[in-house]
Amino acid sequence: MPRIFIDGKEIEAAQGQTVIEAAYANGIQITHFCWHPELTISGNCRMCLVEVGMPKRLPDGNYQNDESGNPVISYFPKLQIACATVVSEGMHIRTKTDSVVHAQEAVMEFFLINHPLDCPICDEAGQCKLQEYAYCHSRGESRFEDEKVHAPKMQSWGPTIMFDAERCIKCSRCIRFAQEIAGQDVLTFVNRGDHVKIELFPGKQFDNPYSMNVIDICPVGALTSKDFRFKSRVWDMSFNDSICPGCARGCNIKIGVRNNEILRIEPRSNPGVNKYWMCDYGRLNTYKNVNDNRITSPMIRWKDGLIQCSWDEAVSKAADLMKKYKPDEIMVLGASRATNEGNYILSKFAREILKTDNIDLISDIDDSFGDDFLKVSDKKPNYKGAFEVGIVPGDSGVSMNNLAENMRFKNIKVLYVMTDLLISHRPLLDELDDLELLIVHAQNNTYLTEKADIIFASSTFAEVEGTFVNIDKRVQHFGPALITAENLRHMGMKMSRLDKFGAPNDRWTQHDLRECLPNWKILMLLAEQFGVKWEYKKANDIFREISANIESFKGMTYELLDEYQGIVLGKADTPAPKINKYVSYVMKPN
Amino acid sequence: MNRIKNTELERLTFWQKIYLPEIVRGMGITLKQVFEPKFTRQYPEEKWTPEGSYRGRPVLVEEEDGERCVACGLCSRVCPALAIEVQAGETDRNKERYPVKFEINMLRCIFCGFCEEVCPEEAIVMSKDYHLVFQSQEDAILGKEKLLVPISKLRDRLEFLRQYK
Secondary structure, three states, X not given: OOEEEEOOEEEEOOOOOEHHHXXXXXXXXXXXXXXXXXXXXXXXXXXXXXXXXXXXXXXXXXXXXXXXXXXXXXXXXXXEEOOOOEOOOOOEEXXXXXXXXXXXXXXXXXXXXXXXXXXXXXXXXXXXXXXXXXXXXOOOOOOOOOOOOOOOOOEEOOOOEEEOOOXXXXXXXHHHHHHHHOOOOOEXXXXXXXXXXXXEOOOOXXXXXXXXXXXXXXXXXXEEEOOOOOOOOHHHOEEEEEEOOOOOOOOEEEEEEXXXXXXEEXXXXXXOOOEOOOOHHHHHHOXXXXXXXXXXXXXXXXXXXXXXXXXXXHHHHXXXXXXXXXXXXXXXXXXXXXXXXXXXXXXXXXXXXXXXXXXXXXXOEOOOXXXXXXXXXXXXXXXXXXXXXOOOOOOOOOOHHHHHHHHHOOOOOEEEEEOOOOOOOHHHHHOHHHOOEEEEEEOEOOHHHHHOOEEEEEOOHHHOOEEEEXXXXXXXXXXXXXXXXXXXXXXHHHOOHHHHHOOOOOHHHOOOOOOOEOHHHHHHHHHHHOOOOOOOOOHHHHHHHHHHHOHHHOOOXXXXXXXXXXXXXXXXXXXXXXXXXXXXXXXXXX | OOOOOOOHHHHXXXXXXXXXXXXXXXXXXXXXXXXXXXXXXXXXXXXXXXXXXXXXXXXXXXXXXXXXXXXXXXXXXXXXXXXXXXXXXXXXXXXXXXXXXXXXEOOOOOOOOHHHHHOOOOOEEEOOOOOOOOOOOOOOEEOHXXXXXXXXXXXXXXXXXXXXX
């Protein structure tokens, strides 16, 4: 393990590590554009130039010391790039000396010569590496007076990406991503000198399922998302941490919100799950159901139609109707789209209050969806978790295997569905008319809500706090990113400036304030109608109970899950060690 | 020992104390003003035209081929009163980006001119318009149709900015 010194700070580096890797592993920033921890080293941006020196040796092989006994360091006369210099024992690195600063300023000046400086138009502004470095490491003005080299703007690279050749600083991160991670080698440099530019192979498109990651790794605004383009400035949005609900991989994400509407989803790095990436499906499709087509308040069936009602009315009606049936006539369906907390309370509700064994879970396996990188065939984010917290049929209970025929023969008269669409289970949908009572916790208007007798408006993943268990049995905690009537006070200060300080007469704050509740709160209200009062105030209270009662969750807390970015079931005592994460830009837009 | 004269009554001279001569003197001043030049303006019949340095209602500059604004949102960000809301959209024009919606809530605006100062395109400037009357809160939210002003009417301000900004 070579010991190196960065600006006098002693660092224990790993053998074979480069200087920049060792620096980032110890939380030291070195300016760079083209280097990315998951990509190969290309060393073409020259932004990471540092002074590198080794202890001076005397002819007899011993180190030469100065008067005070410290080793004399002889620095290389030329600066070295930190991304391609491998560490060795006793290496000294200086990142803040005059020559380094001068080199950074010179490199920045070269980059900005042909950069169009159209930040007012560019979507990257506010989270742009070039902007950030121009602010911190640049001369502040250009000495270049001639006409800039112009290149085509607004080039389409495929269904998801727009390319602006003028803004590109030729770091080649996108080329390397396409080759090494996405495995679709369609990008390359053409031409030479200041006319060099990145082009698609003729007749090809960059359209693989992970294409949009190049937008995140692009250090400038050369690559922008067609889906997000010009929707909002980044500093007008709030970015709260969440977990992608698209499949059981559980990629860590940040949800960009403005005006209480999800505008985009971007990956949040987690070395144990998704590294720095996520798939385009998760980015583009998971947020649509949160923004549109929502059930915004509880509803009950009234003369062939559904009418909106208050929570009190809905739960008392539901309880009155459910009390008429025997426990074994009621079937309860948990949801792998819902959090562990919701499922745990559902299982508790079914077993302790309804006293039924008929409780199960629908899986949603789509083999065409999975691949060998991030996407997995199990399209629900929490299948393992729901199973783990007790959504399993009892010994004599009806399970998913025989539910449809039990419904047909009227053995099951009441179906209680929590946040599931049943779409993946066709036979069940055909039998819905045989039911006497259908109660659903619903987020969107679907086929199921048309048939339902009572609808409880339930909050989506973006509006609740909770935990999901991913395909590798990793328990991951996430918080809400959107405001509902229920979490209004709690969420207030987590929103962007506009959302925070808007008054009712400002038009931008006139978003829907949905009357939906987290699943566990709905069940708590319902339990109260059955005469049982549960004292949960927030999701954390339930998770504490889960970790006290369920063996595999033992020892876990929200704080611990946040600290380790998720812990594998049963490993709360010995979580995998934390890895220092690399963040692409340091200055936060809000 | 000299006692400091503290009360109002003690500070007055004899002639002031007896009051009548002071009334006559006051009337004299009033009478003198009748023959002085008049400064009163008969507003609103008689309107005042401010100089280019005047900070009136913020407006958007409209050129022959449309607005200058590219909806970068900096005015909205810098506005201390959160009066401005911008929603950008995509266009085929050279600048790619234009404001689909640009609204200034004149009830919030404090005429500080920060929006004008921060604007990278010199697209929002403070006009000479000070006559602002609204009959409802909705009226006070000005949209693009009311904000866009032809560049010919804003020459004074643009010239002032060129000199002093």
